[in-house]
Amino acid sequence: MKTTKSPAAATANHERERRARAAIAAALFCAFALYIAWHASHESQTRPIDELPMSTARGDDTSTPNVNADTPDLIKRGEYLTRVGDCAACHTADPGRPFAGGLPISTPFGKIYTPNITPDPATGIGQWSDTDFVRALHEGIGKGGEQFYPAFPYVEFSRMTEQDVHAIRAYLNTLAPVHYTPPANELRFPFNQRWLMIVWNLFNFNEGRFVPDPKQSAEFNRGAYLVEGLAHCEECHTPRNFMQGLKTTGRFSGATQAGWQAYNITPDRTSGIGNWSDDVLIAYLSTGVAAGHAYAAGPMADVVQHSTQYLTHEDLRSIVAYLRALPPVSGGVTRPRDAWGTPAVDDVTALRGTAITTDNGLQLFVANCASCHHWTGAGVGASAPGAYPSLIHNSVAGAPSADNLAMVILHGVRRQTKDSDVLMPAFGDALSNQQVAAISNYVTKRFGNPQATLTANEVAALRAQPQ
Ligand code: HEC
Ligand code: HEC
Ligand code: HEC
Incomplete structure (x- = not known):
């Protein structure tokens, strides 16, 4: 008996063939991957x-x-x-x-x-x-x-x-x-x-439990156990390879997370946090505030709010001991991100008599930000918990990239801890990409790293990042 193939059957056949080809390609890829992995695992152990x-x-x-x-x-x-x-x-x-x-x-x-x-x-x-x-x-x-x-x-x-x-x-x-x-x-x-x-x-992925280093102190080992393990700091702070796996070189030297830069936290004195004291680091992790250095916003505000604020003093000390002992990684910057800026002294007087435009960074700063951060940029309320922080000597304004600054303007800051309930309003709905870029460029030029500039298109790309 002779049968003619219906178009549906032909499509089904096609589909089967396509799947078979895809399966063969996947199998070959796996075999190749296994081969590479075998070689890699017989070379030096990194972890x-x-x-x-x-x-x-x-x-x-x-x-x-x-x-x-x-x-x-x-x-x-x-x-x-x-x-x-x-x-x-x-x-x-x-x-x-x-x-x-x-x-x-x-x-x-x-x-x-x-x-x-x-x-x-x-x-x-x-x-x-x-x-x-x-x-x-x-x-x-x-x-x-x-x-x-x-x-x-x-x-x-x-x-x-x-x-x-x-x-x-x-x-x-x-x-x-x-x-x-x-x-x-x-x-x-x-x-x-x-x-x-x-x-x-x-x-x-190297499946396996933490192995303490007998040459290091108990404090270091406890810190390593927490940071490399349960507290998973590397998920955000370590750069990734093309497969999105964590790199084994340049660990903790900074990476991007949902549009935010999770900064270099190695002990490098200019690119990392080498110039922070132990107490300042502990304060940052337990309150989100490292006066004169940084404030935790975005994903780090969540980490402080839900996790690190609850850690015991001993565990925080251990984390700090471990971070201090990491190999420093230089990001090639010449000045620490928390060491930029001086107060604006006459910008506001210079505004007198100038026409109001919609994308003048200084005017936008005075209109939207100065009520809390003061027109000098020096903040209000000094460093008391819940104060409005200074934008001078602030890691977000002084970072080599203004991404976090734009993210802070777009999304604000929200962080609840035992000591304070911190809130900076989000300006994402009120300001255009052009305006966010203008404010950001004014802030970095005046109070931060003047090389960190942004265009409206770059702000648009940051705005598109799902939070
Ligand atoms: C960074 C985000 C993140 C954190 C932090 C996290 N998880 Fe998850 N977890 C996930 C995701 C995403 C999945 C689903 C993975 C998948 O479907 O392949 C998951 C899956 C799981 C599962 C499997 C559940 C199931 O029904 O299959 C368990 C159990 C689990 N997580 C427990 C935990 C515990 C316990 C912690 C804290 C120690 C934790 N997770 C922290 C993101 C997270
Ligand atoms: C979910 C992602 C994420 C995780 C997990 C995370 N961080 Fe962060 N971290 C960030 C981001 C983003 C910033 C920048 C925050 C900002 O701009 O205010 C940051 C900033 C920091 C800073 C301040 C750096 C500076 O110069 O401002 C320190 C210190 C820090 N993190 C330590 C840690 C430690 C220790 C852990 C693990 C306990 C950790 N982080 C886990 C995302 C993360
Ligand atoms: C209603 C008060 C208020 C206004 C208005 C305001 N801020 Fe803030 N700002 C805050 C508070 C509160 C914080 C968080 C302090 C903390 O983390 O403890 C903050 C934090 C910041 C930070 C530091 C973020 C970090 O991660 O280190 C920057 C930068 C900043 N604001 C810039 C701006 C700019 C630019 C504007 C105007 C578009 C603005 N702020 C408007 C109250 C305000």
């Missing part, structure tokens, strides 16, 4: 991957009284660690549904929505065993064996001791279950193929 017995790998963990059962101590410790890991920041989209997920994380490949990690059995992780949970944080693999995307910082969480992971689970178990299913991810092909992360992991 330790060996697991040591838990007792030695734990770092300075003296604050752990009893971690054998779900005791109040374990739960309390879990709550503390959950804050260090900033789990709430990513897993809370609506403050009325804490930890229930649904927050879109923008990646260059599309949007990933965070899952619900409350103990709800149907939509959360109520049915996960402790082993499932440990595997998720240590290996980046889900309950059903699926590969996670590295928007979930398992690359860092993998360094955490199993004990600490159990403490976090014990705390999450005490949360109110929220019945809520977050939206599906919006990722383009081929990035919607989770198994591709096996390839990504080969290049960018």
Whole structure:
């Protein structure tokens, strides 16, 4: 019997062929990747991957009284660690549904929505065993064996001791279950193929617990355990390679996060934070204010608000000890970003009698900013908590790029801590890109780094960044 192919069948055949070709191409790519990875792993090790017995790998963990059962101590410790890991920041989209997920994380490949990690059995992780949970944080693999995307910082969480992971689970178990299913991810092909992360992991992920360096102090090791692990500072502060993995060179030398520059925090004296004292760094992490240096805005304001403000003084000291000991990375700048600017003395008098135009930076500054930051730029209320800060000797005005300055003007500053409730209004709706550029250029010229200029088009690109 002879059959003629219908057009639909022909299309289906075509589709099958296209898929087969795509599968072969993917298989070849994987084989190639495996080959490269094998070679890479037989070259020098850049990071330790060996697991040591838990007792030695734990770092300075003296604050752990009893971690054998779900005791109040374990739960309390879990709550503390959950804050260090900033789990709430990513897993809370609506403050009325804490930890229930649904927050879109923008990646260059599309949007990933965070899952619900409350103990709800149907939509959360109520049915996960402790082993499932440990595997998720240590290996980046889900309950059903699926590969996670590295928007979930398992690359860092993998360094955490199993004990600490159990403490976090014990705390999450005490949360109110929220019945809520977050939206599906919006990722383009081929990035919607989770198994591709096996390839990504080969290049960018060294599964394994933190190994203390016996040559360093207990304080340094505790700091390294926190910064490289649970606190995942590198997610924002370390530059990325073309696969979006963290680079192993120039670590902590600065990177861009959702339009914001997460600055160089190596101890380099001009490009990093080498000229900050220990106490100033501790103040920045616990309040968001490093008077005479910097204020935490954007993603760093969230880190301070949800995470670092809750850290114990010992843990903050350890973090600082670790940051101080990093290899300094020079960004090639000649003057620290917090060492620019002098007060404007006669700009305002010079304005008298000039025509009002809509894109004069000085006029716009006086109209929109001077009520709080003073027309001299010196701020109001000195450095008391909640004061309006000086724009002179401010890391955002003095940075080599004015990106954060424009982001601060567009989105304002919001940061709640134990000491203060900080609010600078957002000007994104009130000012055009041209006007934001004009104010920014006035601020950097007057109070900051005059080489950091912006065009209206650059402001438009920053405005388009999803927050
Ligand atoms: C930077 C954002 C971010 C932070 C911080 C973060 N997560 Fe997540 N988490 C994600 C994303 C995104 C996913 C989903 C990954 C995927 O679908 O591939 C995820 C997935 C998970 C999952 C898997 C849930 C499931 O249903 O598959 C668990 C469990 C989890 N996170 C726990 C935690 C814990 C505990 C912390 C704090 C120690 C934490 N996360 C911190 C972004 C984050
Ligand atoms: C979610 C991204 C993100 C994470 C995670 C993060 N940072 Fe930041 N950090 C930033 C951004 C963005 C800035 C710039 C803030 C600004 O312009 O006000 C910043 C600024 C800083 C500064 C001030 C630098 C300066 O000159 O103004 C320090 C210090 C710092 N971060 C330390 C840390 C430490 C320590 C950690 C880990 C505990 C960390 N950050 C985690 C994004 C992040
Ligand atoms: C209603 C008062 C108010 C107005 C108006 C205002 N600011 Fe602010 N500004 C603040 C406060 C409050 C902070 C945050 C202080 C803190 O972080 O503790 C701030 C912070 C800043 C910072 C530092 C951000 C950082 O990350 O270091 C810059 C730069 C800045 N403002 C520029 C401007 C400019 C430019 C304008 C005008 C477009 C403006 N501000 C208008 C109150 C104001």
